[in-house]
Amino acid sequence: MAVARSKTIVSDFSLSPHIDQVGVEERASRFTKRSIKKESKLNGLLLTLNMIDLTTLEGKDTDGKVKQLCYKAMHPYDAIQGLPTVAAVCVYPSMVKVAKKALDGSGIKVASVATAFPSGQAPRDVKIRDTKYAVANGADEVDMVISRGKFHAGEYNFVFDEIASIKEACGEARLKVILETGELGTYDKVRRASDIAMHAGADFIKTSTGKIQPAATMPVTLVMLEAIREFYYKTGKMIGMKPAGGISKSKLALHYLVMLKETLGEDWMNNHWFRFGASSLANDVLMQIVKEKTGLYQAANYFSVD
Amino acid sequence: MEKSIKKSSLSVSPNGLEKKTSSKRLEVLKTYKIYIGGQFPRTESGRFYTPVNATGKKLANVCLSSRKDFRDAVVAARSAFGKWADRAAFNRGQILYRMAEMLEGRKAQFIDELMQQDATKAKAEKEVNLAIDRLIYYAGWCDKYQQLFSTVNPVATSHFNFSVPEPMGVVSIIAPQSDSLLGLVSVIAPVIAGGNTCVVLASETKPLCSVTFAEVLNSSDLPGAVVNILTGKPSELLPWFVDHMDVNATIYCENDSTNRKMLQEKSASNLKRIVFYDTINWYSEKGESPYHIMDTQEIKTTWHPIENIAGSGGGY
Numbered sequence: 001m002a003v004a005r006s007k008t009i010v011s012d013f014s015l016s017p018h019i020d021q022v023g024v025e026e027r028a029s030r031f032t033k034r035s036i037k038k039e040s041k042l043n044g045l046l047l048t049l050n051m052i053d054l055t056t057l058e059g060k061d062t063d064g065k066v067k068q069l070c071y072k073a074m075h076p077y078d079a080i081q082g083l084p085t086v087a088a089v090c091v092y093p094s095m096v097k098v099a100k101k102a103l104d105g106s107g108i109k110v111a112s113v114a115t116a117f118p119s120g121q122a123p124r125d126v127k128i129r130d131t132k133y134a135v136a137n138g139a140d141e142v143d144m145v146i147s148r149g150k151f152h153a154g155e156y157n158f159v160f161d162e163i164a165s166i167k168e169a170c171g172e173a174r175l176k177v178i179l180e181t182g183e184l185g186t187y188d189k190v191r192r193a194s195d196i197a198m199h200a201g202a203d204f205i206k207t208s209t210g211k212i213q214p215a216a217t218m219p220v221t222l223v224m225l226e227a228i229r230e231f232y233y234k235t236g237k238m239i240g241m242k243p244a245g246g247i248s249k250s251k252l253a254l255h256y257l258v259m260l261k262e263t264l265g266e267d268w269m270n271n272h273w274f275r276f277g278a279s280s281l282a283n284d285v286l287m288q289i290v291k292e293k294t295g296l297y298q299a300a301n302y303f304s305v306d
Numbered sequence: 307m308e309k310s311i312k313k314s315s316l317s318v319s320p321n322g323l324e325k326k327t328s329s330k331r332l333e334v335l336k337t338y339k340i341y342i343g344g345q346f347p348r349t350e351s352g353r354f355y356t357p358v359n360a361t362g363k364k365l366a367n368v369c370l371s372s373r374k375d376f377r378d379a380v381v382a383a384r385s386a387f388g389k390w391a392d393r394a395a396f397n398r399g400q401i402l403y404r405m406a407e408m409l410e411g412r413k414a415q416f417i418d419e420l421m422q423q424d425a426t427k428a429k430a431e432k433e434v435n436l437a438i439d440r441l442i443y444y445a446g447w448c449d450k451y452q453q454l455f456s457t458v459n460p461v462a463t464s465h466f467n468f469s470v471p472e473p474m475g476v477v478s479i480i481a482p483q484s485d486s487l488l489g490l491v492s493v494i495a496p497v498i499a500g501g502n503t504c505v506v507l508a509s510e511t512k513p514l515c516s517v518t519f520a521e522v523l524n525s526s527d528l529p530g531a532v533v534n535i536l537t538g539k540p541s542e543l544l545p546w547f548v549d550h551m552d553v554n555a556t557i558y559c560e561n562d563s564t565n566r567k568m569l570q571e572k573s574a575s576n577l578k579r580i581v582f583y584d585t586i587n588w589y590s591e592k593g594e595s596p597y598h599i600m601d602t603q604e605i606k607t608t609w610h611p612i613e614n615i616a617g618s619g620g621g622y
Contacts, residue, residue: 296551298552300384300552
């Protein structure tokens with residue numbers, strides 16, 4: 001009976017819990033006040049590096065640029081031995097093949113955005129073909145965008161069905177669902193979209209495309225982490241989280257790790273369940289790692305641009 | 307009990323309408339904060355110190371900056387560098403002139419602060435006037451030193467070969483301990499005139515003018531973060547000023563052989579340039595010179611392929 005009742009509740013997404021805006025922002029700001037000491041900080045930085053989805057999503061991307069990025073993914077900073085690699089390289093579907101070949105044997109995943117990224121304004125069959133193309137070219141992970149317009153119009157079933165059909169098209173590939181929280185407007189809607197995505201079969205929920213401001217913020221991420229936690233309590237199924245866009249400093253990344261640890265706990269503290277979508281974060285993390293090891297504050301011009 | 311409030315100062319007139327109060331007004335004291343990225347934050351460390359003058363009077367509670375304030379200031383200075391160096395040299399001159407204008411307008415305040423810090427009225431006036439003149443002096447040099455120090459070099463190949471001075475980048479400065487205004491202006495002005503940005507540690511014992519000078523900078527047209535001013539102890543911050551890999555040059559103005567040696571050794575980490583100004587009398591003619599601009603410039607030489615340049619058909 002209990003199971004049946006919980007199913008009834010989740011199928012009506014307009015009943016997703018309301019979010020206390022002041023409370024969430026207050027709570028999120030408190031994660032930034034933790035004191036992280038030297039050794040934990042270094043471990044946190046290494047973990048952050050290992051959680052990064054190194055990203056290039058630009059119209060001007062070329063094969064050469066993607067190869068360069070893949071090299072950086074495998075060799076973040078060769079002056080220090082034994083650094084972890086990043087988790088994945090995130091590219092457009094047309095670049096998946098190049099990235100897959102460049103990363104061959106490294107264990108680094110290839111993530112591809114799909115479904116008419118970043119707007120998502122395309123018919124469903126186009127989105128499915130886009131997804132299948134990426135997967136056929138070797139994408140290990142697919143980052144899809146939801147139809148925000150339909151979501152705002154209250155057509156939650158449309159959004160739900162779309163995610164489910166893309167999940168089906170993904171096959172073995174893990175599906176990350178981008179909510180584009182900057183276009184959703186309120187925490188209530190972020191929570192609702194998270195619930196829809198998770199029930200529809202997302203393996204990850206992701207804040208933003210990085211093309212819209214504001215992108216990932218700590219309160220928005222907290223709302224999503226709490227949605228994941230509740231979903232886990234209800235179904236026993238773990239969902240991953242990927243904040244993306246606007247996280248370019250190590251310090252901020254460490255704040256996110258604190259939030260992750262205190263919201264979801266130890267089990268999520270690895271790159272199977274948590275990712276940072278970022279392009280410039282990697283260099284800042286490397287600079288801080290070198291600072292921790294040498295004691296000298298570092299300069300950006302000693303680190304590779306891509 | 308002796309310190310208890312005098313009855314008279316609180317007494318009320320017999321009819322209870324006229325309230326008699328003490329004639330002494332409680333002064334509103336200024337909070338001396340540091341200047342980073344065009345903002346006036348308190349130090350990240352939350353610490354302060356209280357310098358006193360010769361008569362033992364407490365000057366103010368001044369921020370005791372930490373290495374993290376320095377780190378933040380360098381990040382700010384680095385982000386401001388590209389745009390500042392890209393400004394037209396003439397425009398940099400205009401801005402330095404504007405700084406002089408603003409300083410002139412607040413002359414009385416600076417004289418007052420210098421007098422609090424043990425200067426006589428005559429000496430304080432002289433120091434402020436000279437500081438203003440020094441800004442004007444470097445304002446004039448902004449678009450002229452390049453012409454004096456650039457060269458066209460004779461080479462044996464068919465190239466047009468020329469060398470021009472370019473700003474080094476971020477300069478960390480430990481300002482002179484004495485001459486707390488004139489010394490400060492004299493070290494900052496040539497550095498920014500040449501298109502660099504800087505982080506300055508003000509005089510430890512006489513910090514008042516430095517913070518007020520930051521307010522002058524803030525109300526001039528100088529973009530935020532071109533000059534960042536910290537207050538605190540050189541003994542604590544000196545290693546960080548020279549250790550930082552994102553600092554291109556360090557200026558030191560004291561004659562302390564231990565520190566000089568330490569600066570020279572530590573500068574090896576990224577081959578930063580070390581400039582010593584310990585023998586300069588800032589009141590003398592040597593206190594201002596286009597060569598001080600050149601102290602934080604690098605010479606860039608360009609080889610431009612060309613067939614003939616000179617009218618005669620030969621090269622230079």
